[in-house]
Amino acid sequence: MEPPAPSPPAPGAARRARDLGIVVGRGVTGPRNAITDVPGVRVGHTTVRRPPGVHSGVTAVVPDAVGPRAPLPAGVFTGNGYGKLVGTTQLTELGALETPVLLTSTLSAFRVADALVGWMLERPGCQEVQSLNPVVGECNDGYLSDIRARPVHEEHVRAALDGACGGPVAEGCVGAGTGTVALGFKAGIGTASRLLDLAGLSCTAGVLVQANFGGTLRVLGRTVAPRAPGLDAGDPAPAAEADSCMIVVATDAPLDARQLTRVARRAVFALARTGAAYSHGSGDYAVAFGTRPGAERPVADAALGPLFEAVLDGVEEAVLNSLLAATTTTGFRGRTVPALTADRLLADLASPEPLRAPGERPSGTS
Incomplete structure (x- = not known):
């Protein structure tokens, strides 16, 4: 069997939040506004799509020389x-x-973990390794994909790892985001970055999200309730266990593991800005890593405020990018989930009337 080709980068015509004039926070983005703006971080996707029943894949965030x-x-x-x-x-x-x-x-998480171990054991310097801790996160894409088929195999994992590169990152219905749904719309992979000054050091923070969580979308504090054909037009909503979000944060700031755990907390907190419900069945996780092993001296905790703000803003923007890059998808058992179009979003944001979530009553009514 020929190994699959890694998914190509996102087309240049793809529209992101900033292309629409939607600017989250005051920070300056990196040149690509992606996690790959952090030096030494690469991203690879393999998309596994067999319409109509399978819409899945794998995404790899690869720091250089990790092992x-x-x-x-x-x-x-x-x-x-x-x-x-x-x-x-x-x-x-x-x-x-x-x-x-x-x-x-x-x-597919367990099969992916096994494939990752096999790939790592073949890396230079790992010939005598006898213990290895693979890190693999997941979202339930079973609303749009036949999840029981477990369609992600070793060749898909290796293609994502071997094809990981710097530069622009494909977003939306690609890799691990191919079958995900968030906030009533088709979602997927999203990314963003921020440049910042941390105690006199020039640093970069980048985030990547796999968005698949419930709630009602908010953009810059304004509700954008789903009204397009799809989830809100009679289709059953995804089961509670389908709600999740995986967030990966990378930074070249000199931080220790304890401080990176503090950064990971802010990444999960940021989902509240987008309208996340944090439901019983939602797996909401963040992994934050630094690219400076054995940094000479970590930044003081009191100086971390700009980094926390950068991560909060970056996750919010990455979720929006994941939605705007996604496309309406019809999948398993004929279920259709609509995309959030740029025209629809801009019209809602321009409306003088306050938008409400489905079933929400105007204030002052009973």
Whole structure:
């Protein structure tokens, strides 16, 4: 069987939040406004699509030279633990990232973890490795994809890892975001970055989200309730266990694992800005890693405010980008989820009338 080709970069015509004049926060973005703006961080996707029933894939966030002999400082935060994040306990205990971070579909997470271990054991310097902690997160894409088919295989994982590169990052219905749904619209992969000054050091913070969570979309504090054909037009909503979000944060700021855990917390907090419901069945996780192993001296905690703000703004923008880049998808059992179009979003934001979530009553009524 020929190995699949990695998914191509996003087309230049793709519209993102900033293309529409929607600017989150005051910070300056990196040149690509992507997690790959952090030096030494690459991203690869493999999309697995067999219409109508399969819309899935795998996404790899690959820091250069990461491995068990050269782990990177890292932290993890669980906002709600209804999910699978392979490698969590060792990551929490040791604060050390030994592998790339991979994202995929729930029932494919374990196969992906095994493929990642195989790929890592073949890396230079790993010939004698006997213990390895793969980090693999997941979202349930079972509303649009036949999740029981477990369509993500070793060749897909290797293609994403081997094809990971810097530069622009494909967003929307690609890789691990091919079948995901968020806030009543088709979602997927989104990314953003911020440049900042941290205690006199010029640093970059980048985020990547796999958006698949429930709630009612808010853009810059304004509700954008789904009204297009799809979830709000009689189709059953995704089951509670389909709600999730995986967030990966990378930074070249000199931080230790404890501080990176603080950064990961802010990444999950940022979902509230977008309207996340943090439901019982939602797996809301963030992994944050630094690209400076054994940094000479971590930045003082009191100086971390600009980084926290950068991550909050970056996650909010990345979620919007994941929605705007996605396309209306008809999938498993004929279910259709509409995309959030630029025209629709701009019209809602320009409306003088306050928008309400479905079923919400105007204030002052009973």
